[in-house]
Amino acid sequence: MNHIFPRPIVIPLLISVLLLSWYFFSIHNFTLLYYIFWLGWFGVLFLKNREKIAIRLINWKLSSPAKFILLGYAAVLTEEFIVAFVHPLNEGFSLPRFGQLIFQFWAFNIFAFTGFIVGWYFLIRRINYSTRALFLIAGI
Numbered sequence: 001m002n003h004i005f006p007r008p009i010v011i012p013l014l015i016s017v018l019l020l021s022w023y024f025f026s027i028h029n030f031t032l033l034y035y036i037f038w039l040g041w042f043g044v045l046f047l048k049n050r051e052k053i054a055i056r057l058i059n060w061k062l063s064s065p066a067k068f069i070l071l072g073y074a075a076v077l078t079e080e081f082i083v084a085f086v087h088p089l090n091e092g093f094s095l096p097r098f099g100q101l102i103f104q105f106w107a108f109n110i111f112a113f114t115g116f117i118v119g120w121y122f123l124i125r126r127i128n129y130s131t132r133a134l135f136l137i138a139g140i
Contacts, residue, residue, distance in 0.1 A: 017035065017039070020032060020035060029090055030086055030089035030090050031086055031087075031090065033085075033086050033089065034082055034083060034086045037082050037085075037086075038079065038082055042078075057071075065121060068117070068120075068121045069117055069118065069121065072113070072116075072117035072120070072121075073110065073113075073117065076109050076110070076113045076117075077106055077109075077110075080102070080105035080106055080109050081102060083101075083105055084098060084101035084102040084104075084105050085098065087101055088101065120138070
């Protein structure tokens with residue numbers, strides 16, 4: 001079986017998640033939900049369905065640059081949606097605050113990640129990175 005997730009990182013990741021869980025639980029903070037949603041739900045969902053997702057993306061009738069940039073922004077906006085959901089839980093959830101945070105985070109990160117998304121597109125077109133290398137470099 002081809003493992004995308006590098007095995008040497010599994011134990012440190014589990015230890016980190018456990019320590020973060022203990023820390024956030026001890027201070028009664030809901031930030032831990034961010035990691036549960038992003039890694040535990042989206043990560044597992046995408047890992048289990050990566051072949052189906054890859055086929056759909058290959059068959060998507062759109063140019064490679066447009067596809068890459070749209071997916072990059074979709075990932076950023078999804079991640080910021082989760083952040084905007086978790087932050088108000090710490091101060092008492094309210095729909096107006098949730099909406100305010102979503103738009104603040106989206107407005108900032110559309111500009112902040114444009115260079116990252118476009119830069120990654122040009123790098124992967126010129127350098128043949130392995131999936132493991134992409135995971136490690138983008139993660140760092």
